[in-house]
Amino acid sequence: MALMPGLQINIGQQLKLTPQLQQSIKILRYSALEVQQTIATTLESNFMLEVDDIQDDMDDISPEIESSSEDQPDASESEIDIEQADAISDNMEIDCEWEEVYSDYGTSQISKTQSLDDYNSPDTYTSAELTLKDKLYWQSDIYPWQGEQELVSSFIIDEVSDEGFLAVSLEEILQDILDKEPDLDVDLADVEEVLAIIQDFEPTGVAARDLPESLVIQLKSLQQNPFVVTATKMIQENFELLTVRDYKRLKKIYFLDDDELHQVIQVIQSLNPRPGREYSPSQGEMITPDLILSRTKNGFLIELNQDAFPRLTINSAYLNMASELSGQSDESKKIKEQLVEAKGLIKSIQSRGETLLRVGKYIIEKQARFFDEGEQAMQPMVLRDVAESLELHESTISRATNQKYMQTPRGTFELKYFFSTGVSQYGSEDQSAIAIKSHIKQLIEAEDPNKPLSDNKLMSLLEEKEINVARRTIAKYRESMGIPSSSDSKKLNRFK
Structure with missing residues (x-):
């Protein structure tokens, strides 16, 4: 059959x-x-975009979510009444106009003579933290070193990790010294001599090359007794048996009975496996919450965090200049391009804020009891539930809950934390997996250490709370929380 060219119309x-x-x-x-990084980058490159720092108009701005009462004329005092959660879905609305996503609620606690920028809460002040290297250098400064030892000590201290261990070998330290100080007359024995001195510094066990060496150093500082001597030998000779808790072989090797082995294990467990941990930075990564949920006398108030949503505007000076320029000039085209980019970013951030407020409102409605009672009151909730209620796609809800945080009276939580699958029960409504884990953890924390609760016993105790789940489900949740079985707990508790 011959191939012929032709035209086709497809709809x-x-x-x-x-x-x-x-x-x-x-x-x-x-x-x-x-x-915030995107905004900062755009501000540097786009002269049409600017941050509006004016706060004078904040008095007329209402918060995002209003309570269900219709007789509250002042929108700035509107709140979510968690006590009336059943009425929230029908009556509580969100005003998502961009000009109304900020609130001056609660600013009355700041002095009127003091601006918001000048106010610092007392809990924002922290003292400088002493690091492990600071501690070691301070001791090195007052130690009576001989010759080039002080310089060698600085190279060693630089290689001590935050947990207190030497991060590299002595050979590498020596090579580093000779590379930077080729005229220095030192050898490996000199480095080992300085290391032995540093290992006597505080905290005890610091600058060890591995965990067994650190434990042995700590044992040397304890009062000598038969148990310390045996513990030292165990660590030096059979550390692997200790790590796998092969107590039967250890008793045989060192001719110990149960009571003696118990004393030796107690001595070892009293040691610090990470000697530098107490000097590690205690401040975690700073999280900027997207939403702030505050408790008021009438309920809860949710609003966008101003730090996460700065007020962006178009530079009026450049906008006026654009209107005066010829429409075909290069300057006019550049300004129009910048204007389109600025408006696009403002609209995108506005859309993000509106979506987060809607999702946050749904979470507060669904998980109202959590904010008063804790994890055990968590309700089953999945992305599909929120998507259907808000008439959004599940992928949108997923984007709106991942790496988005809400500051609440119970702490700061990622929005996806409030999502939990429902566990089917026999004749009862589904229970949240998070709530069931919380009940299991509470029961295990209250158990007798000498008689750990088995999974069957946990199942019976949960049934008394009207939580009916299978034993294998309890075992799965227990393992996910890192809680050993009852038989393993007995072995661990025996030598605590």
Whole structure:
């Protein structure tokens, strides 16, 4: 059959994402820190975009979510009444106009003569922390070193990790010294001599090359007794048997009975496996919450965090300049390009805020009891539930809950923390997996250490709380929380 050229008409539908929609999806996926970085980068390159620092108009701005009462004329005092959670879904609305996503609620506690920028809460002040290297250098400064030992000590201290161990070999330290100080007359024996001195510094057990060496150093500082001597030999000769808790072979090797082995294990367990941990930085990674939930006398108030959502505006000076320029000039085209980019970013951030508020409102409605009672009151909730209620796609809810945080009276939580699958029960409504784990943890914490609760016993105790789950489910949750079985707990408790 011959092939002939021809024309055909096909009718079809095709979905294409506009650049603005693509940017909105990307901004929604970003964490608060990434949004701040995006804004900072755009501010540097786009002269049409600026941050509005004026707060004078904040008095007329209402919070995002209002309570169900219709007789409250002042929108700034509107709140979510968690006590009336059943009425929230029908009556509580969100005003998502961008000009209304900020609130001055609670600023009355700050002196009127003091601006918001000048106010610092007392809990923001922290003292400088002493690091492990600071501690070691301070001791090195007052130690009576001989000759080049002080210089060698600085090279060794630089290689001590935050947990207190020597991060590299002595050979590498010696090579580093000779590379930087080729005229220095030192050898490996000199480095070992300085290391032995540093290992006598505080904290005890610091600068060890491995865990057994650190434990032996700590044992040397204890009062000598038969148990310390035996513990030292165990660590030096049979550390692997200790790590796998092969107590039967240890008793045979060192001719110990149960009571003597118990005393030796107690001595070893009293040691610090990470001697530098107490000097590790205690401040964790700073999280900027996207939403803030505050408790008031009438309920709860949810709002966007101003630090995560700075007020962006268009530079009016450049906008006026654009109107005066010729429409075909290069300057006018540049300004128009910058204007489109600025407006797009503002709209994307506005859309992100509106979506987060809607999701946050649903979470507060669904998990109202959690904020008063804790994890045991957590209700089953999945992405599909939120998506259907808010008439959004599940992928949108996923983007709006991943790496998004809400500051609450019970702490700061990632939004996806409130999502938990439901566990089917026999004749009862589904229970949240998080709630069941919380009940299991509470029961195990209250158990008799000498008689740990078995999975069957836990199942019986949960049934008394009207929580009916299978034994294998309890075992799965116990293992996911890192809790050993009752038989393993007996072995561990025996030598505690």
